[in-house]
Amino acid sequence: MKKKNTSFYINKIWINVLLWILVIVVIYPLFWIFINSLKTNQNLFINTFNIPTDPLFSNYVDAWNMGLSGYFLNSIIVGSISILATVTIGAFCAYGLSRVESKWKMMIYYLIIGGLLLSPQSALISLYRILEFFHIYNTYLAMILPYIAFRLPFAIFLMYTYFKDFPKELEDSALIDGCTTFTTFTKIVIPISKPILSTVSIMTAIFVWNEFLFAMVFLEDSKLYTIPIGLYNFKDALTTNWTVLLAGIIIATVPIIILFLFMSKSFIRGLTEGSVKG
Amino acid sequence: MRKKNKTYLLYILPALLFIIIFVYVPIFQNFYFSLFNMNSYTDKWTFVGLSHYLNIVKDPIFYTALKNNTLYAVFSLIFQVGFGLFLAILLDSKFVGKKLKVLFRNIYFLPSLISITAVALMFYFIYNPNIGMLNGFLDMLGLGQWKTAWLANPNTAIYSVIAMSQWQYTGYIMVLLLVAIQKIPKDLYEAAEIDGASEIQKAFHITIPGVKGMLVATSIITVIGSFKLFTEVYVTTGGGPYNTTQVLGTYMYRSAFLFDEMGYGSAVAVIIFIITFTTSLLQIKLSNRNKG
Numbered sequence: 252m253k254k255k256n257t258s259f260y261i262n263k264i265w266i267n268v269l270l271w272i273l274v275i276v277v278i279y280p281l282f283w284i285f286i287n288s289l290k291t292n293q294n295l296f297i298n299t300f301n302i303p304t305d306p307l308f309s310n311y312v313d314a315w316n317m318g319l320s321g322y323f324l325n326s327i328i329v330g331s332i333s334i335l336a337t338v339t340i341g342a343f344c345a346y347g348l349s350r351v352e353s354k355w356k357m358m359i360y361y362l363i364i365g366g367l368l369l370s371p372q373s374a375l376i377s378l379y380r381i382l383e384f385f386h387i388y389n390t391y392l393a394m395i396l397p398y399i400a401f402r403l404p405f406a407i408f409l410m411y412t413y414f415k416d417f418p419k420e421l422e423d424s425a426l427i428d429g430c431t432t433f434t435t436f437t438k439i440v441i442p443i444s445k446p447i448l449s450t451v452s453i454m455t456a457i458f459v460w461n462e463f464l465f466a467m468v469f470l471e472d473s474k475l476y477t478i479p480i481g482l483y484n485f486k487d488a489l490t491t492n493w494t495v496l497l498a499g500i501i502i503a504t505v506p507i508i509i510l511f512l513f514m515s516k517s518f519i520r521g522l523t524e525g526s527v528k529g
Numbered sequence: 530m531r532k533k534n535k536t537y538l539l540y541i542l543p544a545l546l547f548i549i550i551f552v553y554v555p556i557f558q559n560f561y562f563s564l565f566n567m568n569s570y571t572d573k574w575t576f577v578g579l580s581h582y583l584n585i586v587k588d589p590i591f592y593t594a595l596k597n598n599t600l601y602a603v604f605s606l607i608f609q610v611g612f613g614l615f616l617a618i619l620l621d622s623k624f625v626g627k628k629l630k631v632l633f634r635n636i637y638f639l640p641s642l643i644s645i646t647a648v649a650l651m652f653y654f655i656y657n658p659n660i661g662m663l664n665g666f667l668d669m670l671g672l673g674q675w676k677t678a679w680l681a682n683p684n685t686a687i688y689s690v691i692a693m694s695q696w697q698y699t700g701y702i703m704v705l706l707l708v709a710i711q712k713i714p715k716d717l718y719e720a721a722e723i724d725g726a727s728e729i730q731k732a733f734h735i736t737i738p739g740v741k742g743m744l745v746a747t748s749i750i751t752v753i754g755s756f757k758l759f760t761e762v763y764v765t766t767g768g769g770p771y772n773t774t775q776v777l778g779t780y781m782y783r784s785a786f787l788f789d790e791m792g793y794g795s796a797v798a799v800i801i802f803i804i805t806f807t808t809s810l811l812q813i814k815l816s817n818r819n820k821g
Contacts, residue, residue: 280652346537362548363544375555511642
């Protein structure tokens with residue numbers, strides 16, 4: 252072990268100071284939004300930097316009652332159906348692909364993975380017309396079906412890589428024992444694949460929680476709005492009532508942070524394996 | 530065996546149909562739409578050939594959009610990838626304690642978890658000319674003359690949007706790079722220490738070459754993300770003031786859904802497709818080379 256000299260301590264100090272300053276840069280804006288969400292509108296215009304002496308939680312109640320509860324419910328409905336469908340359809344496909352013996356195999360694989368290269372924006376206008384054609388414009392399905400389709404390539408990519416390296420002995424013995432491919436898959440493969448399934452679920456959850464463009468274009472009825480588009484709607488509805496909007500932002504932010512605190516490992520694994528932003 | 534193979538193909542089918550119907554069909558259709566004059570109210574289509582494309586390249590707003598997407602990409606490369614790498618190296622160094630390392634990592638990562646809409650609305654407030662945090666700070670620091678309506682001033686609007694995204698995503702890219710750094714074999718560093726290498730030499734000769742693959746990947750994700758930009762701009766400025774913050778995504782949306790020129794919008798979408806698709810192909814090519 253080298254003796255620690257003065258230059259070590261100088262480096263240690265400036266690096267730690269820099270890192271703590273950045274902590275403030277990240278946290279302070281969030282803190283500032285939070286303290287202002289607890290004020291009356293009049294107090295907000297007097298001073299935005301003080302911590303309110305008697306915090307006003309009614310802003311949160313107002314935001315919740317002014318539509319946020321509905322947006323939340325919509326996000327949960329759209330999110331859970333999208334997650335369930337993406338994981339199920341994706342897992343079957345990835346498993347089938349990793350086990351099938353066919354000359355088409357690689358072609359199908361590249362066709363599916365190729366979906367990763369296509370940006371949702373370039374599909375927006377024709378998707379809008381396709382949804383109208385199927386008469387599902389302005390329904391939950393108008394979000395759910397495109398969400399599933401655009402998440403599947405990534406989900407299948409992750410799960411295919413996982414299933415491919417899976418030891419085949421277990422499956423083979425199950426098949427010899429007379430299990431069908433279906434029971435082998437659901438009873439043996441799925442239970443051992445929980446980490447990858449949870450990664451895919453989290454990635455899908457983040458995607459739906461964030462998605463703005465499709466929700467804005469494919470919906471008309473504000474009763475169907477998910478959180479991002481609902482919050483955006485608040486901006487216009489509440490031009491004179493800032494503090495309620497701020498409370499709404501905080502409410503919309505907390506669930507995903509809580510999810511992260513509980514599952515930070517799955518989050519970081521999903522992000523590094525896929526590296527697909529937004 | 531043959532019967533089993535049929536079952537496997539049956540497993541593949543639903544996903545394949547989903548992707549074909551909702552991803553491939555729309556994207557190919559889009560090429561076709563871009564050759565017509567059409568709108569959402571009538572079914573009367575007129576074939577116009579490539580004239581939408583010719584009009585796009587004559588439209589100054591198209592160049593503003595292209596310039597803004599490029600600016601966004603350049604700043605994101607510098608901050609998210611460049612500064613993100615610097616931070617990742619600092620976090621992994623022996624100057625930061627183990628517990629603090631995890632704390633810093635999680636805090637820097639936090640903004641990327643908040644939805645883009647929520648972040649955009651937060652910054653809409655932070656940039657507010659009268660009660661915003663930024664102008665408030667400038668007043669406290671005695672820099673009142675720098676105060677401005679950040680999102681309404683044509684000179685500052687696009688930079689304000691770009692700055693917001695750096696706040697949100699630098700930590701995310703940093704985490705990706707940090708994970709890559711931690712995969713570098715430790716004995717490489719030990720050998721360098723025996724040879725008396727300094728921290729800076731180790732960073733340049735071991736760490737940076739060791740994460741080259743992830744650096745290429747994050748750079749390309751950042752560039753692709755910059756050309757897919759929509760929500761950040763739409764929620765904060767809506768493309769204004771005077772179209773100075775238009776990006777390709779908002780330009781397409783505006784043509785197709787606000788002006789109801791679906792054919793023209795489709796042509797813009799084709800341009801977005803070409804840019805993001807070629808960048809993605811480049812990513813695959815480069816990442817395969819780095820593996821080998």
